Amino acid sequence: MSYEKQNFVDGQTLTAAHLNHMEEGIAAAGGFTAGAKELLLTLFENAAYKTGDAQSALNALRAEWGGSAQDIPVQSVSLSAAILNLSEGESQTLTAMVLPANAANKLVWWSVSPAGLATVAGGTVTAVKAGICTVTATAGGKSASCTVNIAQAETAQLIYTLPAETELTSGFDTGLKLLEHASTESPQYTILVDAKAGDNFDASTWPAFLHCLTETGSTANLPGFNSTSSPLNNKTEFAYYNYGGVTLSDSIEHLKTRTRYVVQLDGKKYRGGSTYCPMTEWLTSNGTITDVPQTFLIGAAQSADGSKKQQFWPGTLYQCKVYKGLLSDNRIKAYINKGW
Structure with missing residues (x-):
């Protein structure tokens, strides 16, 4: 691909040109599996930098891959708990509810901020070291967060x-x-x-x-x-x-x-x-x-x-x-x- 590489993680704008170039590259590479396509579409949908200009290209890409530009968007994300109290090494699972039930992109992405205090995989939060962090679940551009208070492990x-x-x-x-x-x-x-x-x-x-x-x-x-x-x-x-x-x-x-x-x-x-x-x-x-x-x-x-x-x-x-x-x-x- 000949376009200039953009660093979306650092906050660059996701534009229609970027999506078009990506689509051309995917076609040249012989295409992706259905699962890969769903993940990529969800990634684009959840991009915080999505603009109105990019939306039409995203809809076109979705339609090209067998979806619909009229897919129902996510309206809200909620978590099973607003606060977790853990000790170092302990784990507890959060459940994310994405509404409406028939939303097109219900795949949930999990993140922890600041990094290093805890890990999260599939909603299971594991405390790493003492401190306070935030676990966030995101789907379809909507998100919900939980505060995690981590105490030092008992040594007595x-x-x-x-x-x-x-x-x-x-x-x-x-x-x-x-x-x-x-x-x-x-x-x-x-x-x-x-x-x-x-x-x-x-x-x-x-x-x-x-x-x-x-x-x-x-x-x-x-x-x-x-x-x-x-x-x-x-x-x-x-x-x-x-x-x-x-x-x-x-x-x-x-x-x-x-x-x-x-x-x-x-x-x-x-x-x-x-x-x-x-x-x-x-x-x-x-x-x-x-x-x-x-x-x-x-x-x-x-x-x-x-x-x-x-x-x-x-x-x-x-x-x-x-x-x-x-x-x-x-x-x-x-x-x-x-x-x-």
């Missing part, structure tokens, strides 16, 4: 799950030494607990809920973490190496309702929340992070000399899971809202 490792539902009368020892090497190995954990305080719950004894702490006999020096219910305000607070600021339960009434709790530790940082108390922002303990040889208890605290358990938290422990690492905000929200 499950290291403990409660063997069975447990009645808490004198505390439960998980056997986990979460802070045994806290001074040299920065602790990073996510603790999920599903529990309900008993109807006879009494805050006057300062019941301990979550406890992994070395009792020193001094309230100003409490290495580790602890969570107790206060008879002064009926709240259940969480403290980390002498620093608090996290409310896990705002009332005894809520404590006596089956509730899902979350605590996260990341070095000197910590945060927490529950079904009734939104997750706090990350707080920072200014206390010295020292080793705590004691195990993680639920529903009890160690005595100062470590010889017995005390401050019992009566109730039912439905589940406890501990992850080494930090679960994503999406996973935490899903747990608080829906459970496992």
